[in-house]
Amino acid sequence: MDVSVIIVTYNTCEMTINCINSVIQKTENLDYEIILVDNASHDESYSTFSQDARIRYIYSEKNLGFGKANNLGAKFAKGRYLFLLNSDTLLKNNALCEFVKFMDSSSKNIGCCGTLLTDAEGHRIHSYGDTHTVLNSIDEWCVFPILSHLGLRKYLRKYFHESIPDRDSFEVGFITGADLFIRRDAYEICGLFDPDFFMYYEDSELCARYRKLGFNSVIIKTPSIVHLEGASNKKRSLVRRDMVMKSMFIYFYKDMNPFLFQLFKISFKIIYLIMFSFSMPLIKGSFKDKKTHLFNVVKL
Numbered sequence: 001m002d003v004s005v006i007i008v009t010y011n012t013c014e015m016t017i018n019c020i021n022s023v024i025q026k027t028e029n030l031d032y033e034i035i036l037v038d039n040a041s042h043d044e045s046y047s048t049f050s051q052d053a054r055i056r057y058i059y060s061e062k063n064l065g066f067g068k069a070n071n072l073g074a075k076f077a078k079g080r081y082l083f084l085l086n087s088d089t090l091l092k093n094n095a096l097c098e099f100v101k102f103m104d105s106s107s108k109n110i111g112c113c114g115t116l117l118t119d120a121e122g123h124r125i126h127s128y129g130d131t132h133t134v135l136n137s138i139d140e141w142c143v144f145p146i147l148s149h150l151g152l153r154k155y156l157r158k159y160f161h162e163s164i165p166d167r168d169s170f171e172v173g174f175i176t177g178a179d180l181f182i183r184r185d186a187y188e189i190c191g192l193f194d195p196d197f198f199m200y201y202e203d204s205e206l207c208a209r210y211r212k213l214g215f216n217s218v219i220i221k222t223p224s225i226v227h228l229e230g231a232s233n234k235k236r237s238l239v240r241r242d243m244v245m246k247s248m249f250i251y252f253y254k255d256m257n258p259f260l261f262q263l264f265k266i267s268f269k270i271i272y273l274i275m276f277s278f279s280m281p282l283i284k285g286s287f288k289d290k291k292t293h294l295f296n297v298v299k300l
Helices: 013-026 045-049 065-074 095-105 134-149 185-192 202-212 236-253 256-283 289-300
Strands: 003-009 032-040 058-059 080-087 089-091 110-115 169-174 180-181 217-220 225-227
Touching: 003 013, 003 065, 003 095, 013 032, 013 045, 013 080, 013 089, 013 202, 032 045, 032 065, 045 089, 080 095, 080 185, 080 217, 095 110, 095 180, 095 217, 110 185, 110 202, 134 256, 169 225, 185 202, 202 217, 202 236, 236 289, 256 289
Parallel strands: 003 032, 003 080, 032 058, 110 217
Antiparallel strands: 080 180, 089 225, 110 180, 169 217
């Protein structure tokens, strides 16, 4: 089998139907399977997908989070490649075939690849990013928000690049987990997602770990995939911010020696709390939610 497509769903039944349909409608000349992992959805997902003969449906009794759910799906995968695909995506061309053609003809040290995602209007959106560092993380959390609120900076360079290399493929720090196409050899040597991450930063950690073990991450341009970004995650922005920050600290805890990590954590919190307090009037949400967020940051 060529490709095992792994999709994780959580209360996104209709969106997931559209995603699965797009895979089936657009994929040609490949032997593939679709594995759907349901993170204990309480909408109509179970009744819908448990009867769908086109897919292998795996229902989890509890919400495992993004990474662990993908890990569960990978245990059943038979393909030469694993394709982790968000439930809020739509394939617009024979993307699986494009990924396979590239990986089959590329060096074996390319462990995973993704493509340049677009939104529903065709605008390029977050598809990859630079490797996380202390400096660009402080920039992301403590500098960019203020400049963004003041209208002085449109994009964060860590994730959005105004220009992209004029090549068919190029190496990147990490690929977003929304469309992560992985070579089985890399998966068998390096594993998949670190189970310590519930959601967010698990894609960054995976690509960083792969790189340390000799596998690079690459973006290719020929697959066409729409990502309805955020549609599958309706959490309030400040609650989501808590979750992302927690995952960021887990990432750096694994990447730094203990003393430097504690120094970074303390310094980061001080800078962030000052920034957040300064820009609080510009941030959406109730005063109660903002106060709760500040307490959560202190406790992290």
